[in-house]
Amino acid sequence: MVLTTNTKVIKTDKSRISEVDFDNIPFGRVFSDHMLIMEYKDGAWDQGTIRPFEKLRMSPASMVLHYGQAIFEGMKAEKGQDGEIYLFRPELNIQRLNKSAVRMAMPEIPEQVFLDKLRELIAIDKDWVPTKEGYSLYLRPFMIASDEFIGVKPSQTYKFIIFTCPSGPYYSKPVNVYIETKYSRAAAGGTGFAKAAGNYAASLRPAQIAGPKGFDQILWTDSVEHKYVQEIGTMNVFFVFGETIVTPELNDCILPGTTRQTLIEMMKAEGLKVEERPITTDEIFEAHEKGILNDCFGCGTAAVIIPIASIGNDEKTVQLPPVEKRTISAKFKKQLVDIKRGLAEDKFNWLVKV
Numbered sequence: 001m002v003l004t005t006n007t008k009v010i011k012t013d014k015s016r017i018s019e020v021d022f023d024n025i026p027f028g029r030v031f032s033d034h035m036l037i038m039e040y041k042d043g044a045w046d047q048g049t050i051r052p053f054e055k056l057r058m059s060p061a062s063m064v065l066h067y068g069q070a071i072f073e074g075m076k077a078e079k080g081q082d083g084e085i086y087l088f089r090p091e092l093n094i095q096r097l098n099k100s101a102v103r104m105a106m107p108e109i110p111e112q113v114f115l116d117k118l119r120e121l122i123a124i125d126k127d128w129v130p131t132k133e134g135y136s137l138y139l140r141p142f143m144i145a146s147d148e149f150i151g152v153k154p155s156q157t158y159k160f161i162i163f164t165c166p167s168g169p170y171y172s173k174p175v176n177v178y179i180e181t182k183y184s185r186a187a188a189g190g191t192g193f194a195k196a197a198g199n200y201a202a203s204l205r206p207a208q209i210a211g212p213k214g215f216d217q218i219l220w221t222d223s224v225e226h227k228y229v230q231e232i233g234t235m236n237v238f239f240v241f242g243e244t245i246v247t248p249e250l251n252d253c254i255l256p257g258t259t260r261q262t263l264i265e266m267m268k269a270e271g272l273k274v275e276e277r278p279i280t281t282d283e284i285f286e287a288h289e290k291g292i293l294n295d296c297f298g299c300g301t302a303a304v305i306i307p308i309a310s311i312g313n314d315e316k317t318v319q320l321p322p323v324e325k326r327t328i329s330a331k332f333k334k335q336l337v338d339i340k341r342g343l344a345e346d347k348f349n350w351l352v353k354v
């Protein structure tokens with residue numbers, strides 16, 4: 001199963017698993033017993049250590065704390081009906097981490113090494129993978145600059161860490177989104193396509209301002225004209241205009257979501273019309289006026305699909321059809337969740353056994 005077996009393994013002598021109520025796990029606050037740490041130095045990654053999950057000790061001068069060379073991924077391991085543990089298209093996340101790394105002047109990780117270390121870590125903490133429906137083991141790989149130096153330049157040393165969190169289902173009521181026309185999440189030539197930590201810091205203030213106006217999430221638009229739709233919060237966005245499914249085409253301001261790509265492939269396989277193209281906020285309002293704004297949803301690994309209840313700005317807000325009437329979002333959410341759980345045939349060969 002595991003190909004690179006040279007990982008140093010230090011197992012915990014006191015597992016915390018009995019302290020966890022597996023029927024009631026908040027998202028992202030409970031951490032499994034072990035974590036993986038790989039160190040990059042002199043141009044190469046070490047063989048990696050799996051050790052008890054614990055606090056990091058680092059210098060206040062660590063470069064990541066000052067200039068933000070930090071990238072991450074979000075993945076899930078799920079227990080299938082057959083009791084085996086599966087990853088979903090992990091190669092997409094691994095390739096994306098490496099693209100983020102290049103953009104942030106950080107070192108890449110060989111794909112096979114990443115995958116093998118991840119599987120080894122999950123295998124050691126396999127009892128932490130929840131069995132309950134809708135539950136999963138959320139995986140958080142990330143990389144940070146670790147030079148102790150406060151000059152602005154790429155660090156020479158890095159840490160690549162993976163820790164995991166057993167997590168309950170991500171329930172969300174349909175959300176109200178605010179069309180942002182002042183702030184931007186990403187600009188052309190910037191880092192929007194990378195899962196770079198700083199992007200998320202920059203997105204917090206706009207959401208903090210939109211909240212009291214009654215909006216749950218931001219609908220990001222392009223930074224030049226604030227006219228073209230990019231993403232919703234930290235999710236990719238889809239619209240259904242009449243019978244046609246549309247989503248913004250990828251550019252360097254849009255995070256290329258694995259869920260986005262997967263949904264497009266599933267929809268096309270069913271013969272549905274899917275367009276990846278620029279979408280303006282005017283087009284959304286026009287579609288609503290014509291009565292053809294049938295569905296809108298955000299998608300990502302954590303939540304899979306979240307229906308949008310309303311879309312608005314400071315002048316007007318339009319309501320979308322009630323969730324029960326939406327055929328596309330509900331149907332594909334179920335299909336995707338079923339494939340991930342082994343309840344539906346994995347005809348695209350997306351699952352990778354741990």
Ligand SMILES: *Cc1c(COP(=O)(O)O)cnc(C)c1O
Nearest residue numbers: 234235236255257258259300301
């Ligand atoms: C992670 C992320 C997504 C969703 O990506 P998935 O691979 O589907 O989880 C979308 N937008 C942003 C900004 C993200 O950070």
